[in-house]
Amino acid sequence: MNKSQEPLPVPPSERLVQIRRGIEKEGLRALPTGELALTPHPLALGSALTHPQITTDYSESQIELITGAHLDVDACLGELVEVHQQVYHTLREAGDEMLWVSSMPCGLPTDETIPLARYGSSNAGRSKSVYRMGLGHRYGRRMQMISGIHYNWSMPGVDSDQYFALIRNFRRHAFVLLYLFGSSPALCSCFVQGRAHSLQPLDAKGHTLHLPHATSLRMGRLGYQSDAQAEINVSYNGLDGYARSLHEALTKPYPAYEKLGIRNPGGEYNQLGTSLLQIENEFYGTIRPKRGVRSGERPLHALRERGVEYVEVRLMDLDPFEAVGIAPATMRMLDVFLLHCLQSDSPPDTPEEIAELKHNQHLTAERGREPGLRLQRGGRDVLLSDWAEEVLGACVPLAAALDAANGCSEYSQALAQARARVAQPETTPSARVLRAMMQQHDCSFMDFSLAQSQQARDALLAMPWMPEQQARAQAQAEESIAAQREREAADTLPFEEWRERYMAPQKLG
Numbered sequence: 001m002n003k004s005q006e007p008l009p010v011p012p013s014e015r016l017v018q019i020r021r022g023i024e025k026e027g028l029r030a031l032p033t034g035e036l037a038l039t040p041h042p043l044a045l046g047s048a049l050t051h052p053q054i055t056t057d058y059s060e061s062q063i064e065l066i067t068g069a070h071l072d073v074d075a076c077l078g079e080l081v082e083v084h085q086q087v088y089h090t091l092r093e094a095g096d097e098m099l100w101v102s103s104m105p106c107g108l109p110t111d112e113t114i115p116l117a118r119y120g121s122s123n124a125g126r127s128k129s130v131y132r133m134g135l136g137h138r139y140g141r142r143m144q145m146i147s148g149i150h151y152n153w154s155m156p157g158v159d160s161d162q163y164f165a166l167i168r169n170f171r172r173h174a175f176v177l178l179y180l181f182g183s184s185p186a187l188c189s190c191f192v193q194g195r196a197h198s199l200q201p202l203d204a205k206g207h208t209l210h211l212p213h214a215t216s217l218r219m220g221r222l223g224y225q226s227d228a229q230a231e232i233n234v235s236y237n238g239l240d241g242y243a244r245s246l247h248e249a250l251t252k253p254y255p256a257y258e259k260l261g262i263r264n265p266g267g268e269y270n271q272l273g274t275s276l277l278q279i280e281n282e283f284y285g286t287i288r289p290k291r292g293v294r295s296g297e298r299p300l301h302a303l304r305e306r307g308v309e310y311v312e313v314r315l316m317d318l319d320p321f322e323a324v325g326i327a328p329a330t331m332r333m334l335d336v337f338l339l340h341c342l343q344s345d346s347p348p349d350t351p352e353e354i355a356e357l358k359h360n361q362h363l364t365a366e367r368g369r370e371p372g373l374r375l376q377r378g379g380r381d382v383l384l385s386d387w388a389e390e391v392l393g394a395c396v397p398l399a400a401a402l403d404a405a406n407g408c409s410e411y412s413q414a415l416a417q418a419r420a421r422v423a424q425p426e427t428t429p430s431a432r433v434l435r436a437m438m439q440q441h442d443c444s445f446m447d448f449s450l451a452q453s454q455q456a457r458d459a460l461l462a463m464p465w466m467p468e469q470q471a472r473a474q475a476q477a478e479e480s481i482a483a484q485r486e487r488e489a490a491d492t493l494p495f496e497e498w499r500e501r502y503m504a505p506q507k508l509g
Contacts (some may be wrong), residue, residue, distance in 0.1 A: 008343040010397055013356065016405035018156045019335060020069040020310070023080055025325050026057045026147035027065075027099040027318065028106055029091070030453060034446045035107040036145075037097045038063050038115055044090045046477030047484035049119040050129070053476070058132055058144035063087060069310075071154065073331045073410075076243070080324050081460070086473040088460045097430040098457045101325065102449040103218045103317040104187035105145040111382040114141040122487040123498035127272060130499075134278050135272025137260055137458045138228070142191060147219050147318055149326050152290070153338050154310035160239045163289055163308040165346035167236050170287045171357050174315060174373060175364040176388045177337065180418050181330055182215030182368065183429040185443045186437060187222075197222055202333040202434075203443035210445075213370035215430040216317050220288070220365035228254060228276060229284060237348045239289070241305050246283065249276040250300065251505045266410075274501050284362070296502070301509035311338070318431055322447060323456040332414040336399045340391065343398065353378075369425040388422045413441065 029037040041048050041060050048056045057064045065083045070076035091097045098105045108114065116132045119125030135144055158166075173447045188204055189209050191410075199209035199222075210217075217223060235241040254276040263269055272278040280299040289308040293299055313334065356376040362385065367373055374381040397413055402411040421427050426435075432449070434442040441447040493501075501507070 007397055008340065008394060010401040010504075011339075011343070013401070014401055015155060015406035018071065019339075020071060021156050021331065021335065022069040022152040023067045023076060023326065024150040024152070025065045025080065025318070026149075027063055027101070027149060027302060027325070028059075028145060029063060029097045030100040030106040030206070032096050032098075034109070034450045036105070036114070037108060038109070038113070039455060040099070040115075041117070042090050042094055043481075044093065045087065046480035047120070048117065049122070050127045050343075050483040050487070051477065051480035054087065057147070058135065058141070060115040060116060060117050062117070069154070072404075073328055073335070077277045077324070077326075077327065077328055077331065080465070082328075083470065084324050084460050085463060085465055085469070088457055089391035089465060089470070092461065098453050100147070101318060101320040101453045101456050103147050103216075104445070105142070105147075105191055106449065107188060108142060108145060108190050108273070108309070108488050111136070111141045120179065120484050120488055122484070123493060124487065125484070125490050127499060127502065130269040131272050131278055131282075133269060135282065137270055138257065143223070144327050146223055146242050147288075148218060148314065149316040149318060151313040151316060151331070151334050152248055152310050153334070155342070158342065160289070160307040161340065161501075163311055164236055164238055164242065166285050166342040167289060167311060168346045168349050169341035169344050170311075170313070170338070171236065171349070172353075173337075174286045174357070175339065175360050175384065176391050177315060177334075177385065178219055178361065178364045179368045179388060179422055179428065180333070181316060181319070181360055181429060182219070182365065184216050184218040185214035185430040185434050187217055188445050195222070201438065202445070208443055208445040209320050210434065211366050213367045213373075215428065216315070216364065216365045217313050218317055218365075220362055223365070228256070229364065232276065232283070233341065233351070234283075235349065239303065240309065242289065243300060244435035246277075246300055247279065247505075247508050250280065250285065250508060251275055251313055272499065282339055285311070286338065288314065290311045291426065298502075298507045298509070301507060304509035308468075313338070320433060320452040321429065321460045323418060329410070329414040329417060332402075332411050333418050335402060336395050337409055339398045339402070340395045344394070345366075351427055369428060369431060371425075385422055389419065392419050392422065500509050
């Protein structure tokens with residue numbers, strides 16, 4: 001038995017029941033026509049700057065819903081459902097908008113017409129809008145309109161070195177999650193207008209583009225990618241090396257961004273800074289080490305000062321077959337998978353391995369269901385299906401331990417379902433999406449996504465919504481608006497002085 005086949009150590013039950021998970025879920029507001037809603041973020045939902053559960057992501061039209069950290073999968077999902085109900089009831093009161101359930105965007109207007117998110121007149125609020133202006137200049141606004149689910153995960157007694165070991169293994173095996181849960185094999189042709197691509201038309205008119213064996217175009221070359229960021233050689237071998245490489249990207253000027261300048265000739269802001277990354281959140285990755293920040297603190301400073309608190313999984317597509325974008329079985333499989341990444345031996349990464357992992361990610365995103373597809377592993381070609389089954393087979397005792405700790409059988413059931421998908425590619429969400437488009441929606445991405453969006457809206461509006469839930473939601477919205485006003489009133493520095501202080505390299509720790 002080689003090292004990779006040795007049974008993994010299983011943490012004691014008292015630690016397993018202390019695993020915490022939380023969700024951040026993005027979604028575009030869309031019209032019944034399938035076009036992007038260009039209306040402002042609904043005031044009835046509160047302040048996007050200060051509301052703890054409901055904010056916006058890149059655009060005014062892109063809602064982000066946030067749960068707290070939960071010890072229980074069902075409790076986490078319950079909060080996600082309730083906050084969705086609040087949004088849908090508010091949208092129904094205002095008109096006929098709905099949340100788009102696909103990761104790839106609905107019908108988009110011209111790039112410059114996509115509205116940037118606004119957060120009021122406080123310095124912190126203004127900086128968020130300027131940051132988004134910078135993203136638009138750097139990568140185009142269309143790319144920012146892709147939506148997904150972030151899964152935040154922690155377990156007590158795990159230190160920064162162990163979290164980085166988890167991250168290295170996650171990156172090695174991320175192809176498994178892309179194969180199992182990727183749900184974006186097709187997109188609207190409006191998304192790639194004017195861009196080179198290798199997608200194939202699915203319908204006769206070419207309005208829907210796809211790749212026949214794709215799992216997640218969102219995580220492929222057309223998704224969250226950046227040629228500039230390819231220059232960042234981030235090491236995940238420990239907090240010090242990670243912080244150093246991120247520090248350089250946050251402070252080293254980048255010629256193209258220097259040419260753009262911080263302000264345009266009219267004095268309007270183009271971006272927050274001219275370095276390769278404006279702020280830490282601009283760094284794209286399938287998983288990030290995270291630490292809660294204090295008021296005015298930079299995330300990198302928080303990490304350096306207090307270590308890793310949790311990891312943020314960033315490669316999950318929205319599941320268009322689930323009203324809130326993720327199924328309970330998917331959450332349980334993520335728990336099992338992350339525990340496997342934590343408990344497995346995790347050698348240091350190398351530049352050669354990092355290049356292999358990028359290759360594997362793109363290959364799985366674009367061709368993951370292709371029969372006989374081979375990935376690179378330590379300089380050798382291996383079958384994706386064999387490698388995935390090896391990883392999932394090693395998860396069996398971990399799923400059993402989670403079941404025993406939580407008094408259930410759902411973790412083992414979720415793992416069994418995942419293993420079945422490896423053997424039967426046609427049961428994966430990406431295959432189901434394409435099949436539904438072809439069989440029920442005349443090969444149209446727009447028609448499929450619109451139908452699923454309407455179904456999700458109707459299902460959530462049909463659930464009980466009590467007067468006390470409405471009252472609580474309204475009070476929270478009003479409190480957030482008051483909190484935004486307080487922030488705006490408390491600001492004394494001119495924005496430019498505030499920006500210079502916030503962006504100062506010494507703030508990074």
